[in-house]
Amino acid sequence: DVQLVESGGGSVQAGGSLRLSCAASGYTFSRHCMGWFRQAPGKEREGVAVVAIGEWKYVPDSLKDRFTVSQDNGKNITYLQMNKLNSEDTAMYYCAAIKGPITGGRCLVAFREGDFGYWGQGTQVTVS
Secondary structure, three states, X not given: OOEEEEEOOEEEOOOOOEEEEEEEXXXXXXXXXXXXXXXXXXXXXXXXXXXXXXXXXXXXXXXXXXXXXXXXXXXXXXXXXXXOXXXXXXXXXXXXXXXXXXXXHHHHHXXXXXXXXXXXXXXXXXXX
């Protein structure tokens, strides 16, 4: 079975940094699509980063100066580095995956629609 396990959340002061990790298992890591999403209480879910293995990475313009997505293919882990955090970044953060092979274009569509087949349990980020 596919499993996604997030870690690295916590409480941080405004201006600080956190690195979230998403460990994937149960499928071949290559050429998959991995997205990071967040949802704050009372707000809609928001996509914050996406990576299509072997192709490209994308972070929305509103976040690209502070958020970076990367991965360690050898360990099947995807990372979300978040810098200069502020209170608006407070949310539950989720990673989500689509098993490959998948094109970068299809990955981007899925990211914009939030249409991923597998989701982690989430990790809380609180910025005060």
